[in-house]
Amino acid sequence: xxxxxxxxxxxxxxxxxxxxxxxxxxxxxxxxxxxxxxxxxxxxxxxxxxxxxxxxxxxxxxxxxxxxxxxxxxxxxxxxxxxxxxxxxxxxxxxxxxxxxxxxxxxxxxxxxxxxxxxxxxxxxxxxxxxxxxxxxxxxxxxxxxxxxxxxxxxxxxxxxxxxxxxxxxxxxxxxxxxxxxxx
Amino acid sequence: xxxxxxxxxxxxxxxxxxxxxxxxxxxxxxxxxxxxxxxxxxxxxxxxxxxxxxxxxxxxxxxxxxxxxxxxxxxxxxxxxxxxxxxxxxxxxxxxxxxxxxxxxxxxxxxxxxxxxxxxxxxxxxxxxxxxxxxxxxxxxxxxxxxxxxxxxxxxxxxxxxxxxxxxxxxxxxxxxxxxxxxx
Numbered sequence: 001x002x003x004x005x006x007x008x009x010x011x012x013x014x015x016x017x018x019x020x021x022x023x024x025x026x027x028x029x030x031x032x033x034x035x036x037x038x039x040x041x042x043x044x045x046x047x048x049x050x051x052x053x054x055x056x057x058x059x060x061x062x063x064x065x066x067x068x069x070x071x072x073x074x075x076x077x078x079x080x081x082x083x084x085x086x087x088x089x090x091x092x093x094x095x096x097x098x099x100x101x102x103x104x105x106x107x108x109x110x111x112x113x114x115x116x117x118x119x120x121x122x123x124x125x126x127x128x129x130x131x132x133x134x135x136x137x138x139x140x141x142x143x144x145x146x147x148x149x150x151x152x153x154x155x156x157x158x159x160x161x162x163x164x165x166x167x168x169x170x171x172x173x174x175x176x177x178x179x180x181x182x183x184x
Numbered sequence: 185x186x187x188x189x190x191x192x193x194x195x196x197x198x199x200x201x202x203x204x205x206x207x208x209x210x211x212x213x214x215x216x217x218x219x220x221x222x223x224x225x226x227x228x229x230x231x232x233x234x235x236x237x238x239x240x241x242x243x244x245x246x247x248x249x250x251x252x253x254x255x256x257x258x259x260x261x262x263x264x265x266x267x268x269x270x271x272x273x274x275x276x277x278x279x280x281x282x283x284x285x286x287x288x289x290x291x292x293x294x295x296x297x298x299x300x301x302x303x304x305x306x307x308x309x310x311x312x313x314x315x316x317x318x319x320x321x322x323x324x325x326x327x328x329x330x331x332x333x334x335x336x337x338x339x340x341x342x343x344x345x346x347x348x349x350x351x352x353x354x355x356x357x358x359x360x361x362x363x364x365x366x367x368x
Contacts, residue, residue, distance in 0.1 A: 092286065098341040099283040102276065115343040143335070143351045147358075150338030151330040157282040158337070159299040159330060167327045174331075174358060 005043050007033040012054035017061060021090040024051045048092040055093065056110060063121035070129035071172065071180045077125075078171055081149065082163040085156035094156065119145040126175055138176035147174040189227050191217040196238035201245060205274040208235045232276040239277065240294060247305035254313035255356065255364045261309075262355055265333065266347040269340035278340065303329035310359055322360035331358040 011033035015023040026047055030037040044050035062081050067073050084090045097114065100107030122145050129135035137144075148171045155163055172178065195217035199207040210231055214221040228234035246265050251257050268274045281298065284291030306329050313319035321328075332355045339347055356362065 088286075095279075095283040095286060099279040101341075102272075102279060111342060119343065138357075139350050139354050140348065143348070143354065146335040146338040146343060146351070147354055150335035151327070152334070153338050153342070154330040154334030157285075157341075158295060159303065164324065164327070166323050167330070170323050170327065170331055170358065173322075174354065 004033070004035050004039050007035060008040055008043060008050070009054060012050055016051070016054050019061075021051055021055070021093055022084055022087045024054055024089070026050075047089060048096055051089065051093050052096060052107075052110070055114070062118050063125050066125035066128045068128065068132045068134070069180055070125055070132060070134050071178055074125055074129070074172060075168055078148070078152070078168050079163075082152050082155070082168070085152055086160070086163075091156060094153075098157075115145070118149065122148060129175075129178075134178060134180045135175060136177040136179070138174075144175055147171075188217070188219050188223050191219060192224055192227060192234070193238060196234055200235070200238050203245075205235055205239075205277055206268055206271045208238055208273065210234075231273060232280055235273060235277050236280060236291075236294070239298070246302050247309050250309035250312045252312065252316045252318070253364055254309055254316060254318050255362055258309055258313070258356060259352055262332065262336070262352050263347075266336050266339070266352070269336055270344070270347075275340060278337075282341075299329070302333065306332060313359075313362075318362060318364045319359060320361040320363070322358075328359055331355075 008029055012024050012029045015028055015032060024047060026037050026040045026044075029050065030040045033040070040050070044053070062084075063074075063077050085094065097107060097111045101111040102108075119142075123141050126135060126137060126141060126144055130137055151167065151171060152163065155161060155167075192213055196208050196213045199212055199216060208231065210221050210224045210228075213234065214224045217224070224234070228237070246268075247258075247261050269278065281291060281295045285295040286292075303326075307325050310319060310321060310325060310328055314321055335351065335355060336347065339345060339351075
């Protein structure tokens, strides 16, 4: 029982790390852990609980390992984040995190870790862009995650709808002035 | 019983309209409705439920009745919104709305109404700024609420902490280019 539980969690973490939250489904986790789907359901009746547990120790794959030129790289990663936030499972985890953080200390910790990790990774990408002479950053870099990810959170949570390429461009503009060509 | 319920809801709506969500406490609603606090608790054991019910029919007081010069007016209103979002009760309603909207149609409707209302009111302020020659708007105006309110939502829900004046300035900059002096 405990062994299958560990195997399932490990599989969920792998999928989360490799492909992001949307990959953590009962079907795929069971296949990866080489257990039956019923076993996964027995431990975690709802996939969002499994995802929440798997998230506990895993860095989110957003804005990881930036490469130059940073602008197109960041554009792609913002698009991936926007697409992921629109998926029902990811939305479930997000709302579970923000709602649970109000009353459950363990979820508050997870929420804080997620915000810290994603913020650090985004800022590392912006720092690389500055070092590469691509970006003249505007204002306090600690506000960059709120300015660049907040609008995607708003679209996902309050105002569901598509995220246009123009909106992604405006998120990039919130970081500062880019010296690189828009479609480099 | 029904009469006191109606009186309490009416009082909650008045307070919501006049002062915003944070004013909708058991104490103040009871005083305004001229009923005992215990009566309010009997109908609505938790103040966020009362607030959610009161919110159903009431336009939120954010970005209402813009005045020129729009920039300082908008700066103040963004600050009010940031402060309100940091309050426990308002945060409770916000997370209740975003979490409940996933599964409860009534809350989905409330969430959509809130987003529509606040978006329309913010865009009306930006339109006034354009007409007054204060603002050259950037991009699609439908994205303005996500760009200007999203970062405050991110700060409230994912990354609790103060909202600096510099961040408010950057929210304003997301709307476009302002021709008015920063501290007009």
